[in-house]
Amino acid sequence: MPCQLIYDCLNKIFENLEEDKFTLHSCLLVNRLWREASVGILWRNIWNFKYSNRVDVISRILSTLVACLPNRSKNLLCKNGIFIATPTCKPPLYNYASYCKVLSIRKIDQMIEYVLENQQIAKSKKYLLLEEILKMFMMNQIISLKSLDYYSGGYPERDYYIYFSSFSGTKEYLKNLSELYCSSDIYYKFFYEISQICQKIQTLTIKFKDVISDGLENLISSQKKLKHLKLIQDPDGVCWTEIIPSLTKHPIELTTLYLCSHLENVPLSFIDNFTTLQELVLSFKSEEAFLNNFDQLQYVTFPRLKVLKFLDECPRVEILIKFLEINGKNLEELYVENNDNLLNLNIAKLCINLKSLYTIFKDDEVETLKVILSNCQYLESIGVWCDGEYLNEKDFLEILVKYSSKNFNELRICYVYDGPSEIFPEELEEFFINWKNRIPRKSLSFILKGYCVKSFENKKENMKVIEKYKKLGIIKKFEIENFSEE
Known part of the structure; x- marks a missing residue:
């Protein structure tokens, strides 16, 4: 019983390390109990290994999978001149493939290319290795698959x-x-095969290349539980127009819709079929896509819509305001990158229940920022641009302390230009002292992002202030990100 209790505790701890594959891997080496508690979590989604482009990591994963192959498959590979060293000559301690709930054919394909790139092996033989590994996953596995990633590769x-x-x-x-x-x-x-086998898909992501194969519409039409749909058009790919009938012919109660396109004429009117939407994310690289089409949605009511994001271009301000007049009150999260003062003033009036907001203020729009913070009393998180023509860091922090709601706990600053951070340590110190004295006080997540963000980190006095208030519990989380990390 004590041993089982320790195992259960370790398992709970390791669950929180799922994204940190290197730490999980080291846990395998401690002892048998640690290994058994961590192995399933490590291999549940082995493909999202951080630094997965490192050849040593890729080689270890592939060699472990080859070690798990049945002898018939190993002999077949040898006959075809495919030799991949395995960790030991002994059979592996576990059938690692049986723990995988996520299968990425694309990642396995990339691993094979990495490992065999210096060997003069025909493409058909590389495909043979891929096929044998996939057979192993599908034959006599204990756990049924949750997620399949199959881009054409x-x-x-x-x-x-x-x-x-x-x-x-x-x-x-x-x-x-x-x-x-x-x-x-x-x-x-x-x-066609997947349509026959899988009719309970809840999350479907389709990347549109230059061709839409027959059967894709059939796959969509056969789904009975589809909730989350993501349609992404490659720069040279076709649009999703062809599959719209399969989306609208049968009732689908989508809760999440994500559309990404590079085209100017992007069909949007079909979205009004999905009045059950809770999250709508639009990432359009062309301003014309919105100029020509978003007006089709301006009068549509989405009674359950909680999250609205425009990741690149935005609709015309007057059209978006009309949309928010109908749907803004229910919104809890709003993300807009290209906007103006008029839109921000209407956000303050129409979206009073927001919990998270990412928007842009020019340096002469601090009064509008005050209005938003004063009106949106449920706001917990805000993201803004600073430097150049946008907000001054010191002014922004002073306003945030004074006007933000009692629930506020996350601050995101995005640096647009490549100049140095302008905030001084004494200004940072003053902000955290004032935050410490707020009643009630919430610990703060402080996140910086941008091209010049390293200049903040390189200011030793700034980082001393950050470390001081982390120890005091005023800062719950501090992160620095670059745009290149997206």
Whole structure:
């Protein structure tokens, strides 16, 4: 019983380390109990290993998968001149593949390319290795798959298509699939096969390449529980116009819709079919996409909409204001990058229940910032631009202390230009002293992002202030990010 209790406690701790694969990997080496508590969490989604482009990490993952292959597969690879060293000559302690709830065909394909790039091996033989690894995943596995990632990668053509239905155990392995990430140009047989096996997909992400294969519409139409849909158009890819009938023909109660496009004429009117939406994210690189189309949605009511994000270009201000007049009151999160003072004033009036806001203020719009902070009394998080023509850091922090709500706990500052951070340590100290004296006081997450953000980190006195207030519990989290990390 004590041993089981320790195992359960370790398992709970390791759950919080799921994103930190290197620490989890070191836990495998402590002792048997630690290994058994951490191995399943480590291999649940082994593909999101940080620094996964490192050849040593890639080689270890692939060699471990090869070690798990049945002898028949290993012998077949040897006959075809494919030799990949395994960690030991002994059988692995665990069937690591059986722990995977996420399967990324694209990542396995990339790993094989990395490891075999210096070997003169035909593409068809690399495909053979991929096929044998996938067979292993689908045959006699204990855990059914949760998430499948199958972008076209190196094998979109028919000669190298993976016939899932030919693998023993595929139906059992895929029957509970809830997440699918795919590209539109995969050989059509894939979509027809998945349509027959998987009808409980809740999260579907489609990357649109230059072709939309037959069967994609059938896949969409066959889904009975689809909740989250993400449509991403490659720069040279086609738009999603062709699949719209399959989205609107049958009732789909979407809660999340994410659209990303580079085109000017992007169809948006179909969105009004999804009145159950709770989150709408639009990432359009062309301003014309909004100028020509968002007016189709300006009078549509989305009674459950909580999150609205415009990650790149934004609709015309007057059109967006009309949309917010109908839907703004229910919003809890709003993200807009290209806006003006008129929009911000209307956000303060129409979106009073916001908990999170990312918007832009010019340096002469501090009064508008005060109005937003005063009106939005549920606001917990705000993201703004500083430097250049935008807000001055010192002014922004002073206003934040004075006008933000009692629930406020997260501050994001984005530096747009590449000049140095202008805040001085004594100004930073004053801000945290004032924050410490607030009643009630919430610990603060302080996040900086931008091209010049390293200049803040390089100011030793600034970092001393940060460390001081982290120790005092005033700062809950401090992060520095670069735009390149997106």
